Amino acid sequence: MRAFHLAAFLALGLVAAPLAVQAQGAFDAGWTLQPDASVLRFQSVKNETKVESSTFATFNGEISEDGLATINILLDSIDTKVDLRNVRMRFLLFETFQYPEAVITAQLDPEMLADLPQLRRKIVPLTYTLSLHGITQEATTEVAVTLITSDLVSVASSAPVSVATSLFDLDSGVAKLEEAASVSILPSATVSFDFIFSRTTRTAPLVAAAPVIAEPTKAAIEPQGNFDLAACKGRFEILSRTDNINFGSGSARLEPQSSFLLDSIADIVSRCPGLRIIVAGHTDSDGAASANQSLSERRAASVVSYLVSQGVGAGRITSVGYGEAQPLVPNDSAQNKKRNRRIEFAVADG
Known part of the structure; x- marks a missing residue:
């Protein structure tokens, strides 16, 4: 029952990435998240001591030329590695039939990373809003921004992001998960992420310069066709x-x-x-x-x-x-x- 875990939150980190652009203009032409080269994970705790790690398989994002970052996470793509656990998360916690997405937005300041071409890596604060389960909250976290090449930027969590389920009216969903699986679940989760952004104008394939990244889950949404x-x-x-x-x-x-x-x-x-x-x-x-x-x-x-x-x-x-x-x-x-x-x-x- 990997509780909820506002994996969504971690996404907020990737929002900062594009700042890492070069002196030619932080947001020239905009930046696009590369989901196949990115990782989004969340950790939950059940029965007081058992830590479980899960992912979201489908997310996308961009940063516009004026610095407005938007990240969308498809909550139906929750992947706990167990089919019926995924179904419980969709229907009992996130209620994806009514709230299919988590959306993170942030207005980025190009001055924040003006020295990134020289430093190559920098930890910066980020204020963002998260819309989840019909509720929008504002928060601040820190992300590590790494300039890989002039066309590639990594944005990663500098420390796990802790999120309380009560902020998004998810406590009743946690209770349903606990009852369905006969477990106790800590009513908060931690999120970690490593996102790769590329310039929107980039035409060459994403290769070599990027660091080695764990293979992401390709698909976790409800399978097509009939069920057994x-x-x-x-x-x-x-x-x-x-x-x-x-x-x-x-x-x-x-x-x-x-x-x-x-x-x-x-x-x-x-x-x-x-x-x-x-x-x-x-x-x-x-x-x-x-x-x-x-x-x-x-x-x-x-x-x-x-x-x-x-x-x-x-x-x-x-x-x-x-x-x-x-x-x-x-x-x-x-x-x-x-x-x-x-x-x-x-x-x-x-």
Whole structure:
């Protein structure tokens, strides 16, 4: 469960790289990030002592001629080296169905690295903004900028960048990861990176002058094509924990925000051919048991209706309601009651 790890943050470092340009003009023609020659990693800690390292496979960036740096990180490309861990990170932590990217921006000052052609390497402060999970925060870090050639610049973390999940409303996602994997996770992560930028006008291939860099992960996003049975079952178990399918109080009408997740679910169902999917509705214990039973059935049926409207075959998906009969936790607090009001997904046996 490599927790979140705002790998995004480390990206902010690469933002400074292009400053390293030569005296002819720091941002002449702009600079472009070379992802195949760059590395982006984040580290998380689970069960107090176990450190795990993960990456993002897909990111890009540029620095415009006026010094505005922008970095985009595709959060669906999270790579923990384990398929279902990746799925948990996408759906339970980052909620990529609604927040697909992390975006880092910074306005660069060419004077900051005016002496880089002579020094060749310099550690500089960088103020940046990070937009992640619908929240934007400003922070400052330090990056090591190395002038490799007149057309190549490396920007690397001078020390691990620590990021607290609470800054981006990710604590509930961390709790979901902990429950799904039966582990404890430190609610912060450290990010490290080494990015290579080239002048946008560069036509020659990136070669020789660059230092040796660890081979980056080429692709970690959801694989194309159909899933096998284990992958389908694992995904539906994870989807049942998202808590992103919502209804009005006492109503079976889906709230508009639910469509972000339901559209992703429709895609997954379509890639599990030959399987029959069960959608189960559950409520808390407030109100009469008979009313809760009816409400759970109607809510599950609303989800099925939506998925069918998105192309899922009606004969492949059925609904069932359990009312208040199967609580996850005691109905003794508002938070617990919210957890018990849920929609679950499963592959039907046989």
